[in-house]
Amino acid sequence: MPLTPQFAEIDLNAIASFKGTVIVFSRASRTDRAMRKINTLTRGQLDRLVASSGFEKAPDGSVHKLAFPTNLIAESVLLVKLGEKPSETELRKAGATAAAMAGSNQLHVLLPNEKAVASFVQGLALRDYKFTAHKSEKPDPSEGLMVYANETSAIEAELIELMAEVEGVHFTRDLVMEPANVLDTVEFANRLIEMESLGLKVSVLEESDMEKLGMGSLLGVGQGSDCPSKIVVMEHKGGGDEKPLALVGKGVVFDTGGISLKPAGGMEDMTMDMGGAGVVSGVMKALALRQAKANVVGLVGLVENMPDARAQRPGDVVTSMKGDTIEVINTDAEGRLVLADVLWYAQETYKPTGVIDLATLTGAIIIGLGHENAGVFSNDDVFSETFLKAAKDSDEGAWRMPLGQAYDDQLKSAVADMKNVGGRAAGSITAAQFLQRFIQEGTPWIHLDIAGVASVKTATPYAPKGATGWGVRALNRMIADNYEI
Numbered sequence: 001m002p003l004t005p006q007f008a009e010i011d012l013n014a015i016a017s018f019k020g021t022v023i024v025f026s027r028a029s030r031t032d033r034a035m036r037k038i039n040t041l042t043r044g045q046l047d048r049l050v051a052s053s054g055f056e057k058a059p060d061g062s063v064h065k066l067a068f069p070t071n072l073i074a075e076s077v078l079l080v081k082l083g084e085k086p087s088e089t090e091l092r093k094a095g096a097t098a099a100a101m102a103g104s105n106q107l108h109v110l111l112p113n114e115k116a117v118a119s120f121v122q123g124l125a126l127r128d129y130k131f132t133a134h135k136s137e138k139p140d141p142s143e144g145l146m147v148y149a150n151e152t153s154a155i156e157a158e159l160i161e162l163m164a165e166v167e168g169v170h171f172t173r174d175l176v177m178e179p180a181n182v183l184d185t186v187e188f189a190n191r192l193i194e195m196e197s198l199g200l201k202v203s204v205l206e207e208s209d210m211e212k213l214g215m216g217s218l219l220g221v222g223q224g225s226d227c228p229s230k231i232v233v234m235e236h237k238g239g240g241d242e243k244p245l246a247l248v249g250k251g252v253v254f255d256t257g258g259i260s261l262k263p264a265g266g267m268e269d270m271t272m273d274m275g276g277a278g279v280v281s282g283v284m285k286a287l288a289l290r291q292a293k294a295n296v297v298g299l300v301g302l303v304e305n306m307p308d309a310r311a312q313r314p315g316d317v318v319t320s321m322k323g324d325t326i327e328v329i330n331t332d333a334e335g336r337l338v339l340a341d342v343l344w345y346a347q348e349t350y351k352p353t354g355v356i357d358l359a360t361l362t363g364a365i366i367i368g369l370g371h372e373n374a375g376v377f378s379n380d381d382v383f384s385e386t387f388l389k390a391a392k393d394s395d396e397g398a399w400r401m402p403l404g405q406a407y408d409d410q411l412k413s414a415v416a417d418m419k420n421v422g423g424r425a426a427g428s429i430t431a432a433q434f435l436q437r438f439i440q441e442g443t444p445w446i447h448l449d450i451a452g453v454a455s456v457k458t459a460t461p462y463a464p465k466g467a468t469g470w471g472v473r474a475l476n477r478m479i480a481d482n483y484e485i
Contacts, residue, residue: 095123168286224311251277
Protein backbone atom coordinates (compact mmCIF):
# COMPACT_ATOMS: atom_id res chain seq x y z
CA MET A 1 0.00 0.00 0.00
CA PRO A 2 1.23 3.52 -0.74
CA LEU A 3 1.77 6.13 1.92
CA THR A 4 -1.58 7.14 3.38
CA PRO A 5 -1.66 10.81 4.37
CA GLN A 6 -3.06 11.79 7.76
CA PHE A 7 -4.34 15.34 8.03
CA ALA A 8 -4.17 17.96 10.75
CA GLU A 9 -4.33 21.71 11.04
CA ILE A 10 -1.01 23.48 11.41
CA ASP A 11 0.19 23.95 14.98
CA LEU A 12 3.27 26.14 14.67
CA ASN A 13 4.36 25.40 18.23
CA ALA A 14 4.54 21.66 17.53
CA ILE A 15 6.99 21.93 14.62
CA ALA A 16 10.09 21.83 16.83
CA SER A 17 9.12 18.37 18.12
CA PHE A 18 8.47 16.73 14.73
CA LYS A 19 10.62 13.67 14.08
CA GLY A 20 11.96 12.62 10.68
CA THR A 21 11.73 15.10 7.81
CA VAL A 22 9.85 18.40 7.69
CA ILE A 23 8.86 19.78 4.29
CA VAL A 24 8.05 23.46 3.67
CA PHE A 25 7.59 25.66 0.61
CA SER A 26 9.15 28.89 -0.60
CA ARG A 27 7.94 31.42 -3.16
CA ALA A 28 9.97 34.25 -4.64
CA SER A 29 7.37 36.84 -3.59
CA ARG A 30 6.35 35.54 -0.16
CA THR A 31 6.84 32.96 2.54
CA ASP A 32 4.19 31.16 4.56
CA ARG A 33 3.79 31.03 8.33
CA ALA A 34 5.37 27.59 8.68
CA MET A 35 8.51 28.62 6.84
CA ARG A 36 8.84 31.76 8.95
CA LYS A 37 8.43 29.70 12.12
CA ILE A 38 11.14 27.24 11.09
CA ASN A 39 13.42 30.10 10.10
CA THR A 40 13.00 31.59 13.58
CA LEU A 41 13.66 28.24 15.27
CA THR A 42 16.78 27.64 13.21
CA ARG A 43 18.09 31.16 13.79
CA GLY A 44 17.87 32.22 10.18
CA GLN A 45 19.14 29.07 8.47
CA LEU A 46 16.30 29.06 5.96
CA ASP A 47 16.93 32.72 5.12
CA ARG A 48 20.56 31.88 4.40
CA LEU A 49 19.52 28.93 2.24
CA VAL A 50 17.06 31.05 0.23
CA ALA A 51 19.67 33.79 -0.21
CA SER A 52 22.31 31.37 -1.52
CA SER A 53 23.28 31.45 -5.19
CA GLY A 54 22.49 27.74 -5.53
CA PHE A 55 18.90 28.26 -4.42
CA GLU A 56 18.49 31.39 -6.53
CA LYS A 57 19.69 29.65 -9.71
CA ALA A 58 17.73 26.44 -9.07
CA PRO A 59 14.59 25.87 -11.15
CA ASP A 60 11.08 26.01 -9.75
CA GLY A 61 10.14 22.64 -8.32
CA SER A 62 13.63 21.96 -6.97
CA VAL A 63 14.06 20.59 -3.44
CA HIS A 64 16.82 21.74 -1.07
CA LYS A 65 17.95 19.97 2.09
CA LEU A 66 18.87 21.50 5.42
CA ALA A 67 20.40 18.69 7.50
CA PHE A 68 20.17 18.52 11.31
CA PRO A 69 18.51 21.92 11.69
CA THR A 70 19.16 23.94 14.84
CA ASN A 71 16.46 23.69 17.56
CA LEU A 72 14.47 21.02 15.66
CA ILE A 73 14.29 17.33 16.57
CA ALA A 74 13.83 16.52 12.86
CA GLU A 75 16.81 15.09 10.99
CA SER A 76 16.24 17.43 8.06
CA VAL A 77 14.13 20.18 6.58
CA LEU A 78 13.35 20.03 2.86
CA LEU A 79 12.62 23.38 1.28
CA VAL A 80 10.65 23.23 -1.98
CA LYS A 81 11.10 26.14 -4.37
CA LEU A 82 7.84 26.89 -6.15
CA GLY A 83 6.90 29.26 -8.93
CA GLU A 84 4.06 31.74 -8.57
CA LYS A 85 1.55 29.43 -10.24
CA PRO A 86 2.99 25.92 -9.96
CA SER A 87 1.63 23.33 -12.37
CA GLU A 88 0.44 19.87 -11.37
CA THR A 89 3.56 18.44 -12.98
CA GLU A 90 5.88 20.78 -11.08
CA LEU A 91 4.22 19.91 -7.79
CA ARG A 92 4.03 16.17 -8.46
CA LYS A 93 7.66 15.98 -9.52
CA ALA A 94 8.76 18.02 -6.50
CA GLY A 95 6.90 15.63 -4.22
CA ALA A 96 8.60 12.65 -5.81
CA THR A 97 12.00 14.32 -5.44
CA ALA A 98 11.30 15.04 -1.78
CA ALA A 99 10.30 11.42 -1.14
CA ALA A 100 13.54 10.17 -2.67
CA MET A 101 15.57 12.59 -0.53
CA ALA A 102 13.71 11.75 2.68
CA GLY A 103 14.15 7.98 2.44
CA SER A 104 12.18 6.10 5.10
CA ASN A 105 11.79 9.01 7.50
CA GLN A 106 8.45 10.10 8.89
CA LEU A 107 7.25 12.99 6.71
CA HIS A 108 5.64 16.19 7.95
CA VAL A 109 4.38 18.30 5.05
CA LEU A 110 3.48 21.88 5.95
CA LEU A 111 1.35 22.91 2.99
CA PRO A 112 0.48 26.37 1.81
CA ASN A 113 -3.30 26.74 1.85
CA GLU A 114 -3.83 25.86 -1.79
CA LYS A 115 -5.91 23.02 -3.19
CA ALA A 116 -3.51 22.31 -6.10
CA VAL A 117 -0.72 21.34 -3.68
CA ALA A 118 -2.43 17.94 -3.38
CA SER A 119 -0.39 16.95 -6.44
CA PHE A 120 2.74 17.33 -4.29
CA VAL A 121 1.40 14.72 -1.86
CA GLN A 122 0.60 12.41 -4.76
CA GLY A 123 4.20 12.73 -5.93
CA LEU A 124 5.43 11.72 -2.48
CA ALA A 125 3.25 8.60 -2.54
CA LEU A 126 4.20 7.68 -6.10
CA ARG A 127 7.95 7.74 -5.36
CA ASP A 128 7.69 5.98 -2.00
CA TYR A 129 7.64 2.40 -3.30
CA LYS A 130 9.55 -0.68 -2.18
CA PHE A 131 9.06 -4.27 -3.33
CA THR A 132 10.21 -6.40 -0.40
CA ALA A 133 7.93 -9.44 -0.61
CA HIS A 134 10.82 -11.86 -1.06
CA LYS A 135 13.50 -10.26 1.17
CA SER A 136 14.16 -11.93 4.51
CA GLU A 137 15.44 -8.63 5.94
CA LYS A 138 12.89 -5.94 5.34
CA PRO A 139 14.09 -2.35 4.96
CA ASP A 140 12.66 0.13 7.42
CA PRO A 141 9.19 1.10 6.26
CA SER A 142 8.21 4.72 5.90
CA GLU A 143 6.90 5.73 9.30
CA GLY A 144 4.02 7.76 7.92
CA LEU A 145 2.91 10.91 6.19
CA MET A 146 1.39 13.83 8.08
CA VAL A 147 -0.08 16.68 6.06
CA TYR A 148 -0.72 20.00 7.77
CA ALA A 149 -2.72 22.89 6.38
CA ASN A 150 -4.98 25.68 7.57
CA GLU A 151 -7.90 24.16 5.65
CA THR A 152 -7.57 20.47 4.87
CA SER A 153 -11.01 19.64 3.46
CA ALA A 154 -10.30 20.72 -0.13
CA ILE A 155 -6.95 18.91 -0.20
CA GLU A 156 -8.47 15.75 1.28
CA ALA A 157 -11.23 15.74 -1.34
CA GLU A 158 -8.79 16.13 -4.22
CA LEU A 159 -6.50 13.46 -2.82
CA ILE A 160 -9.22 10.80 -2.81
CA GLU A 161 -8.96 10.48 -6.60
CA LEU A 162 -5.22 11.12 -6.74
CA MET A 163 -4.49 8.40 -4.18
CA ALA A 164 -6.75 5.94 -6.01
CA GLU A 165 -4.49 6.53 -8.99
CA VAL A 166 -1.42 5.87 -6.82
CA GLU A 167 -2.89 2.58 -5.60
CA GLY A 168 -3.40 1.55 -9.21
CA VAL A 169 0.23 2.39 -10.00
CA HIS A 170 1.54 0.45 -7.01
CA PHE A 171 -0.65 -2.54 -7.90
CA THR A 172 0.83 -2.56 -11.40
CA ARG A 173 4.36 -2.33 -10.00
CA ASP A 174 3.70 -5.22 -7.61
CA LEU A 175 2.48 -7.42 -10.47
CA VAL A 176 5.43 -6.55 -12.72
CA MET A 177 7.99 -7.10 -9.97
CA GLU A 178 6.73 -10.57 -8.96
CA PRO A 179 8.84 -13.52 -10.13
CA ALA A 180 7.18 -15.95 -12.54
CA ASN A 181 7.24 -18.85 -10.10
CA VAL A 182 4.97 -16.78 -7.86
CA LEU A 183 2.88 -14.90 -10.41
CA ASP A 184 1.94 -17.64 -12.84
CA THR A 185 -1.23 -17.41 -14.90
CA VAL A 186 -3.37 -18.91 -12.13
CA GLU A 187 -2.12 -16.57 -9.42
CA PHE A 188 -2.40 -13.56 -11.74
CA ALA A 189 -6.03 -14.41 -12.44
CA ASN A 190 -6.74 -14.94 -8.74
CA ARG A 191 -5.36 -11.49 -7.84
CA LEU A 192 -7.65 -9.92 -10.41
CA ILE A 193 -10.66 -11.89 -9.20
CA GLU A 194 -10.03 -10.36 -5.74
CA MET A 195 -10.91 -6.97 -7.22
CA GLU A 196 -14.54 -8.01 -7.30
CA SER A 197 -14.55 -6.70 -3.72
CA LEU A 198 -14.00 -3.22 -5.19
CA GLY A 199 -17.08 -3.49 -7.39
CA LEU A 200 -15.57 -4.81 -10.61
CA LYS A 201 -17.25 -7.67 -12.43
CA VAL A 202 -14.47 -10.21 -13.12
CA SER A 203 -14.80 -13.29 -15.32
CA VAL A 204 -12.24 -15.79 -16.60
CA LEU A 205 -12.08 -17.61 -19.94
CA GLU A 206 -10.34 -20.95 -19.59
CA GLU A 207 -8.58 -22.90 -22.35
CA SER A 208 -11.74 -24.89 -23.09
CA ASP A 209 -13.65 -21.63 -23.62
CA MET A 210 -10.95 -20.32 -25.93
CA GLU A 211 -10.91 -23.54 -27.93
CA LYS A 212 -14.65 -23.18 -28.57
CA LEU A 213 -14.09 -19.58 -29.69
CA GLY A 214 -11.35 -20.63 -32.11
CA MET A 215 -8.51 -18.74 -30.41
CA GLY A 216 -5.72 -20.74 -32.01
CA SER A 217 -3.41 -17.74 -32.09
CA LEU A 218 -3.36 -17.24 -28.31
CA LEU A 219 -3.52 -20.94 -27.41
CA GLY A 220 -0.54 -21.73 -29.61
CA VAL A 221 1.70 -19.51 -27.49
CA GLY A 222 0.95 -21.28 -24.22
CA GLN A 223 0.79 -24.87 -25.43
CA GLY A 224 4.36 -25.62 -24.32
CA SER A 225 3.70 -24.58 -20.72
CA ASP A 226 2.13 -26.41 -17.80
CA CYS A 227 0.49 -23.12 -16.81
CA PRO A 228 -2.99 -22.90 -18.32
CA SER A 229 -3.63 -19.95 -20.58
CA LYS A 230 -6.41 -17.63 -19.44
CA ILE A 231 -8.22 -14.45 -20.40
CA VAL A 232 -9.43 -12.35 -17.49
CA VAL A 233 -12.14 -9.77 -18.15
CA MET A 234 -12.71 -6.90 -15.69
CA GLU A 235 -15.79 -4.71 -16.18
CA HIS A 236 -16.30 -1.34 -14.54
CA LYS A 237 -19.80 0.02 -15.11
CA GLY A 238 -20.17 3.57 -13.89
CA GLY A 239 -21.38 5.35 -16.98
CA GLY A 240 -24.93 4.33 -17.72
CA ASP A 241 -25.78 2.51 -20.95
CA GLU A 242 -22.89 3.73 -23.08
CA LYS A 243 -20.62 1.23 -24.84
CA PRO A 244 -17.36 0.80 -22.94
CA LEU A 245 -13.83 1.80 -23.71
CA ALA A 246 -11.78 -1.41 -23.99
CA LEU A 247 -8.28 -1.81 -22.55
CA VAL A 248 -6.38 -4.92 -23.65
CA GLY A 249 -3.12 -6.11 -22.08
CA LYS A 250 -0.45 -8.62 -23.03
CA GLY A 251 0.14 -10.89 -20.05
CA VAL A 252 3.05 -13.22 -20.82
CA VAL A 253 4.02 -14.13 -17.27
CA PHE A 254 7.38 -15.43 -18.49
CA ASP A 255 8.84 -15.38 -21.98
CA THR A 256 11.66 -17.73 -22.81
CA GLY A 257 11.11 -17.05 -26.50
CA GLY A 258 9.80 -20.58 -26.89
CA ILE A 259 11.58 -22.71 -29.49
CA SER A 260 13.11 -19.45 -30.80
CA LEU A 261 14.91 -19.35 -27.46
CA LYS A 262 16.19 -16.04 -26.13
CA PRO A 263 19.84 -15.64 -25.09
CA ALA A 264 20.47 -16.53 -21.44
CA GLY A 265 21.85 -13.10 -20.56
CA GLY A 266 19.02 -10.92 -19.35
CA MET A 267 16.31 -13.57 -19.69
CA GLU A 268 15.51 -13.09 -16.01
CA ASP A 269 13.97 -9.74 -16.95
CA MET A 270 11.24 -11.54 -18.87
CA THR A 271 9.18 -11.74 -15.69
CA MET A 272 8.06 -8.24 -16.76
CA ASP A 273 6.64 -9.39 -20.10
CA MET A 274 3.17 -9.18 -18.56
CA GLY A 275 3.62 -5.42 -18.14
CA GLY A 276 0.73 -4.53 -20.45
CA ALA A 277 -1.65 -6.72 -18.46
CA GLY A 278 -0.24 -5.16 -15.30
CA VAL A 279 -1.10 -1.65 -16.49
CA VAL A 280 -4.62 -2.63 -17.52
CA SER A 281 -5.11 -4.20 -14.09
CA GLY A 282 -3.82 -1.07 -12.34
CA VAL A 283 -6.11 1.21 -14.34
CA MET A 284 -9.12 -0.95 -13.51
CA LYS A 285 -8.23 -0.84 -9.81
CA ALA A 286 -7.90 2.96 -9.90
CA LEU A 287 -11.26 3.32 -11.66
CA ALA A 288 -12.96 1.07 -9.12
CA LEU A 289 -11.41 2.82 -6.12
CA ARG A 290 -12.45 6.28 -7.26
CA GLN A 291 -15.83 5.03 -8.55
CA ALA A 292 -15.27 6.53 -11.98
CA LYS A 293 -18.45 7.46 -13.84
CA ALA A 294 -17.44 5.66 -17.01
CA ASN A 295 -17.86 2.26 -18.63
CA VAL A 296 -14.53 0.54 -19.13
CA VAL A 297 -13.69 -3.10 -19.76
CA GLY A 298 -10.19 -4.43 -19.20
CA LEU A 299 -9.11 -7.70 -20.81
CA VAL A 300 -5.78 -9.44 -20.24
CA GLY A 301 -4.44 -12.49 -22.05
CA LEU A 302 -2.37 -14.57 -19.62
CA VAL A 303 0.07 -17.13 -21.01
CA GLU A 304 3.55 -18.53 -20.45
CA ASN A 305 5.86 -19.04 -23.43
CA MET A 306 8.00 -22.13 -22.79
CA PRO A 307 9.99 -24.59 -24.93
CA ASP A 308 8.62 -28.12 -24.65
CA ALA A 309 7.80 -31.16 -26.76
CA ARG A 310 4.34 -29.63 -27.17
CA ALA A 311 5.60 -26.11 -27.88
CA GLN A 312 4.75 -24.18 -31.01
CA ARG A 313 7.45 -24.39 -33.70
CA PRO A 314 8.71 -21.85 -36.23
CA GLY A 315 6.84 -22.60 -39.43
CA ASP A 316 3.61 -23.66 -37.70
CA VAL A 317 0.38 -22.14 -38.99
CA VAL A 318 -2.35 -21.18 -36.50
CA THR A 319 -5.88 -19.89 -37.02
CA SER A 320 -7.05 -16.85 -35.08
CA MET A 321 -10.52 -16.23 -33.67
CA LYS A 322 -11.04 -13.80 -36.54
CA GLY A 323 -10.43 -16.68 -38.94
CA ASP A 324 -7.18 -15.36 -40.40
CA THR A 325 -4.28 -17.80 -40.57
CA ILE A 326 -0.83 -16.88 -39.26
CA GLU A 327 2.52 -18.40 -40.18
CA VAL A 328 4.65 -18.38 -37.03
CA ILE A 329 8.11 -17.40 -38.23
CA ASN A 330 9.48 -16.65 -34.77
CA THR A 331 7.96 -18.03 -31.56
CA ASP A 332 9.52 -15.12 -29.66
CA ALA A 333 7.08 -12.76 -31.41
CA GLU A 334 4.36 -14.23 -29.21
CA GLY A 335 2.77 -11.15 -27.67
CA ARG A 336 1.05 -10.12 -30.88
CA LEU A 337 -0.38 -13.63 -31.20
CA VAL A 338 -1.92 -13.28 -27.74
CA LEU A 339 -3.27 -9.80 -28.40
CA ALA A 340 -4.77 -10.73 -31.78
CA ASP A 341 -7.36 -13.04 -30.25
CA VAL A 342 -8.07 -10.87 -27.19
CA LEU A 343 -8.55 -7.79 -29.39
CA TRP A 344 -11.00 -9.63 -31.63
CA TYR A 345 -12.89 -11.07 -28.65
CA ALA A 346 -13.14 -7.60 -27.04
CA GLN A 347 -14.66 -6.10 -30.18
CA GLU A 348 -17.02 -8.98 -30.89
CA THR A 349 -18.27 -9.13 -27.31
CA TYR A 350 -18.41 -5.49 -26.17
CA LYS A 351 -18.59 -3.38 -29.36
CA PRO A 352 -16.40 -0.78 -27.64
CA THR A 353 -16.23 2.93 -28.46
CA GLY A 354 -12.47 2.50 -28.79
CA VAL A 355 -9.71 0.00 -28.04
CA ILE A 356 -6.31 0.60 -26.44
CA ASP A 357 -3.87 -2.27 -26.17
CA LEU A 358 -0.67 -2.25 -24.12
CA ALA A 359 2.26 -4.61 -24.47
CA THR A 360 5.95 -4.97 -23.80
CA LEU A 361 5.98 -5.95 -27.44
CA THR A 362 9.31 -5.20 -29.13
CA GLY A 363 12.93 -4.50 -28.35
CA ALA A 364 12.85 -2.37 -31.48
CA ILE A 365 10.86 0.36 -29.71
CA ILE A 366 13.67 0.68 -27.15
CA ILE A 367 16.17 1.21 -29.97
CA GLY A 368 13.93 3.91 -31.39
CA LEU A 369 12.72 5.70 -28.25
CA GLY A 370 14.90 4.47 -25.40
CA HIS A 371 13.35 4.40 -21.95
CA GLU A 372 11.85 7.89 -22.10
CA ASN A 373 8.78 7.29 -24.24
CA ALA A 374 6.32 4.55 -25.10
CA GLY A 375 5.54 4.06 -28.77
CA VAL A 376 2.03 5.15 -29.76
CA PHE A 377 0.43 3.70 -32.89
CA SER A 378 -3.11 4.56 -33.94
CA ASN A 379 -5.63 4.47 -36.77
CA ASP A 380 -7.43 7.58 -35.50
CA ASP A 381 -5.84 11.03 -35.12
CA VAL A 382 -8.41 12.39 -32.65
CA PHE A 383 -8.26 9.28 -30.45
CA SER A 384 -4.46 9.37 -30.52
CA GLU A 385 -4.27 13.06 -29.62
CA THR A 386 -6.66 12.49 -26.72
CA PHE A 387 -4.28 9.94 -25.25
CA LEU A 388 -1.15 11.97 -25.98
CA LYS A 389 -2.63 14.98 -24.17
CA ALA A 390 -3.45 12.83 -21.13
CA ALA A 391 0.07 11.39 -21.17
CA LYS A 392 1.58 14.88 -21.32
CA ASP A 393 -0.63 16.13 -18.50
CA SER A 394 0.43 13.10 -16.44
CA ASP A 395 4.12 13.59 -17.30
CA GLU A 396 4.35 10.12 -18.84
CA GLY A 397 6.45 10.04 -22.00
CA ALA A 398 4.72 8.94 -25.21
CA TRP A 399 5.58 9.45 -28.87
CA ARG A 400 3.44 8.70 -31.91
CA MET A 401 4.92 6.36 -34.50
CA PRO A 402 3.88 5.86 -38.15
CA LEU A 403 1.82 3.16 -39.81
CA GLY A 404 1.49 2.46 -43.53
CA GLN A 405 0.87 -0.05 -46.28
CA ALA A 406 4.56 -0.58 -47.04
CA TYR A 407 5.10 -1.79 -43.49
CA ASP A 408 2.03 -3.99 -43.70
CA ASP A 409 3.35 -5.59 -46.88
CA GLN A 410 6.31 -6.95 -44.89
CA LEU A 411 3.90 -9.38 -43.22
CA LYS A 412 3.00 -11.24 -46.43
CA SER A 413 3.28 -15.02 -46.17
CA ALA A 414 3.59 -17.64 -48.91
CA VAL A 415 1.60 -20.22 -46.92
CA ALA A 416 -0.85 -18.28 -44.72
CA ASP A 417 -2.73 -14.99 -44.57
CA MET A 418 0.18 -13.34 -42.79
CA LYS A 419 3.46 -13.90 -40.96
CA ASN A 420 3.87 -12.95 -37.33
CA VAL A 421 7.03 -10.93 -38.05
CA GLY A 422 8.09 -8.65 -40.85
CA GLY A 423 11.86 -8.79 -40.52
CA ARG A 424 14.34 -6.62 -38.60
CA ALA A 425 13.52 -3.36 -40.35
CA ALA A 426 10.90 -1.25 -38.53
CA GLY A 427 10.17 -4.10 -36.12
CA SER A 428 7.94 -2.14 -33.76
CA ILE A 429 5.93 -0.75 -36.69
CA THR A 430 5.35 -4.11 -38.37
CA ALA A 431 4.25 -5.49 -34.99
CA ALA A 432 1.67 -2.71 -34.79
CA GLN A 433 0.60 -3.41 -38.39
CA PHE A 434 0.03 -7.03 -37.40
CA LEU A 435 -2.26 -5.95 -34.56
CA GLN A 436 -4.15 -3.51 -36.79
CA ARG A 437 -5.28 -6.46 -38.91
CA PHE A 438 -7.39 -7.50 -35.92
CA ILE A 439 -9.08 -4.12 -35.49
CA GLN A 440 -12.52 -3.94 -37.03
CA GLU A 441 -13.43 -1.27 -39.55
CA GLY A 442 -14.49 1.97 -37.85
CA THR A 443 -13.11 1.12 -34.40
CA PRO A 444 -10.71 3.76 -33.02
CA TRP A 445 -7.58 1.98 -31.85
CA ILE A 446 -4.31 2.75 -30.08
CA HIS A 447 -1.43 0.35 -29.60
CA LEU A 448 1.05 1.26 -26.86
CA ASP A 449 4.42 -0.49 -27.04
CA ILE A 450 5.70 -0.10 -23.48
CA ALA A 451 8.78 -2.33 -23.69
CA GLY A 452 11.07 0.59 -22.85
CA VAL A 453 9.06 2.16 -20.04
CA ALA A 454 7.40 -0.65 -18.08
CA SER A 455 10.54 -1.57 -16.12
CA VAL A 456 13.84 0.31 -16.01
CA LYS A 457 17.34 -0.19 -14.62
CA THR A 458 17.67 3.26 -13.05
CA ALA A 459 15.28 5.36 -11.00
CA THR A 460 12.83 7.65 -12.77
CA PRO A 461 11.40 10.90 -11.37
CA TYR A 462 8.40 8.98 -9.99
CA ALA A 463 9.71 5.50 -9.24
CA PRO A 464 12.79 3.68 -7.99
CA LYS A 465 14.48 1.31 -10.43
CA GLY A 466 12.32 -1.61 -11.49
CA ALA A 467 8.65 -1.51 -12.41
CA THR A 468 7.35 2.00 -13.08
CA GLY A 469 3.59 1.59 -13.47
CA TRP A 470 3.83 3.76 -16.61
CA GLY A 471 0.47 4.26 -18.27
CA VAL A 472 -1.86 3.91 -15.30
CA ARG A 473 -1.97 7.66 -14.66
CA ALA A 474 -2.22 8.63 -18.34
CA LEU A 475 -5.08 6.23 -19.04
CA ASN A 476 -6.88 7.19 -15.85
CA ARG A 477 -6.56 10.86 -16.85
CA MET A 478 -7.76 10.12 -20.38
CA ILE A 479 -10.85 8.36 -19.02
CA ALA A 480 -11.56 11.09 -16.45
CA ASP A 481 -11.29 13.87 -19.03
CA ASN A 482 -13.16 12.22 -21.91
CA TYR A 483 -15.35 9.28 -20.89
CA GLU A 484 -17.05 10.12 -17.62
CA ILE A 485 -20.66 11.22 -17.59
